[in-house]
Amino acid sequence: MDFQLSPRQTELIDAARDIARRKLLPLTADHSVEGVRRLRRAMAEHGLLGLDIGEEHGGAGLPLLDTLLIIQTLQEEAPELGALAHRSSTGAIGAIRHHGTEAQKNRFLTGVTKGELGVAIGITEPEAGSAATAMTTRAEIDGDHVVLNGRKQFVSFVQHTEHTVVYCRFGRSGKARDIGAVIVPHDAPGFSRSAGTLNMADELQFELFFDDCRVPRDLVLLDGNAFGKLISVYNAERLGSIARMLGNATFAYRFALDYAGQRRQFNRPISDFQGIQWMLADMRVRLDAATLLVWRAAANADAGAGTGLPRRDETSIAKLFVAEAAKRICDDAIQIAGANGYMKDYPLARRYAETRGGSIYGGTLQIHRNMLASEILGREISQWKRADAPAS
Ligand SMILES: Cc1cc2nc3c(=O)[nH]c(=O)nc-3n(C[C@H](O)[C@H](O)[C@H](O)COP(=O)(O)OP(=O)(O)OC[C@H]3O[C@@H](n4cnc5c(N)ncnc54)[C@H](O)[C@@H]3O)c2cc1C
The missing domain is CATH 2.40.110.10 (Butyryl-CoA Dehydrogenase, subunit A, domain 2)
Structure with missing residues (x-):
């Protein structure tokens, strides 16, 4: 067991961050259809789309953990970058990568990695x-x-x-x-x-x-006869979204740390106050625990029997913890930044709002608790009232 990123993973993260800052951030402000297409093409030119798609289809061919590390890094830099990295890798395209015909893969995987389609x-x-x-x-x-x-x-x-x-x-x-x-x-x-x-x-x-x-x-x-197959792939999609939440939480934590050092009240930086120090300490605990759960789910998928898909229980555990932790970290960051944190021209409101959705999409937190309970108890616990319901 190794809790350090490898030198290669650190290199990948640094390279993605460097490209984002030097080449891509200026393109993220334009949310029009043409603006997002331009960003998509630019990301393709820098090899930041189709991270887990094979090189034969123009992708980076990365394992799931490395893919998530880059999605998280890009999300920290700008949600627009995290969104496109996820959607072109762990997103809906994953179903085609795992279950498509050769013709479908040639058309869609190649189109996505070139930035030509989504x-x-x-x-x-x-x-x-x-x-x-x-x-x-x-x-x-x-x-x-x-x-x-x-x-x-x-x-x-x-x-x-x-x-x-x-x-x-x-x-x-x-x-x-x-x-x-x-x-x-x-x-x-x-x-x-x-x-x-x-x-x-x-x-x-x-x-x-x-x-x-x-x-x-x-x-x-x-x-x-494919719901199970689709949902197995969808667990990787869930981890992609979870990596984005982690990116938002990391951004919010760093922002709050910086703000607490800069902002002065009572003639001292607010980071001098124990009330703020303890918030920062709790944010860090949540962030580290959340990060490790995502790494575990992804590393075990990469080490698995060849499907590269994460386990259902480890995905739900990561989702349940990260969604709550990331919401709380973003919320605490807003608290530390005071009224500034609550303003829409500060970046924290958007990070919080985006992270909030993660408790609903990709299976609500209640549904993930149901699924996890099924795994723990070793039996499917149907939520249906009638014996002839669709899931039975
Ligand atoms: C930001 C965002 C993006 C989305 N993107 C997409 C997308 O791209 N494609 C797509 O298809 N969908 C998308 N969705 C929809 C999303 O998948 C659904 O919102 C989600 O599955 C929940 O369904 P619902 O909103 O109808 O809630 P409901 O199913 O009506 O649930 C309402 C409440 O009841 C609870 N509940 C329901 N059943 C149970 C139960 N058995 N046990 C305990 N509690 C229960 C839920 O947890 C929830 O709190 C998105 C949603 C959001 C918020």
Whole structure:
């Protein structure tokens, strides 16, 4: 067991930080569709997209732990960088990397690493939030096409992507085994989206509508019996989001430390006050514990039987601890910065708001506690009331 990063990992982190500061930060202020595309292309030029995608598809071919270290580093520098690094690596593209056909991999993995395309993920529906397997969006094969009908909601980043991996039902059993996934191009006939709703962090979440939406059949990713497979890959996506929360918490901790040394009250720096010192000490304890849980989940995935995917229990443990710790660290940083910390022209409000979402997306903290309890007790604990419910 080794709790030190290797010299190579430290080099990777330093190089990513250096490129971010010298080349990328000036591009992060433009949140328009064209601005984000420009940033995406610039990150591709510097090898910061597709971190865990194989070199044969233009990626960096990094193991999961190194991928998360870079996502976290870029997130510390700017949330826009962390978002693109995650979305092009551990994000929705992961389902294609693990389960796509060769043709799908050549098209999508290569497109993503070149910064030419992006992929969103559509799981949630109005009546299927935590109960994801209650989804009703249907896919039916029709000759050379697959036809989708249904609706998704709260989908992130749709304005900056060209495709969505849509989880949907292929069969009519009503059970989880019907669920598969289709890669839906946003210009497919019968596809439309809402204008988007702003969340707390000023990011847009979209509704997606599928109205006899016709997609070439070769874009079917998994045609049923795939919920378990999709969720296994989704655990890596969860760790990518968790690395972003850790990046926000690290940023907030460093910001608070610096602020406490600069800000003077009662003719002394506020870091002279024990009330502030203890807050900083607690922030550091939470940050270190959170970091180690993420490293464990990722290192064990890399050391596993070859799938490179994290264990379900270690992912949930990391998620449960990091989400709470990161919220608390961001909150404490705001407290240390006083009214300045609460102002939107200071960076902490956005870091807090973004981190807050992590307790809801990717499985709420309650759902992760349910999943962890299933692991601990060694049996699936169904949340469904009826014996014939989709998950049973
Ligand atoms: C910032 C953000 C980004 C998102 N991005 C995407 C995206 O890109 N794609 C996508 O498909 N979705 C996305 N979502 C949606 C997200 O996955 C859902 O919000 C999440 O699954 C919870 O569903 P819900 O909001 O309907 O809450 P509900 O399922 O209605 O839950 C409401 C409350 O009840 C609790 N609860 C529900 N069931 C149980 C239970 N069995 N035991 C204990 N408590 C329970 C929940 O924990 C929660 O506190 C995003 C959400 C957010 C906030």
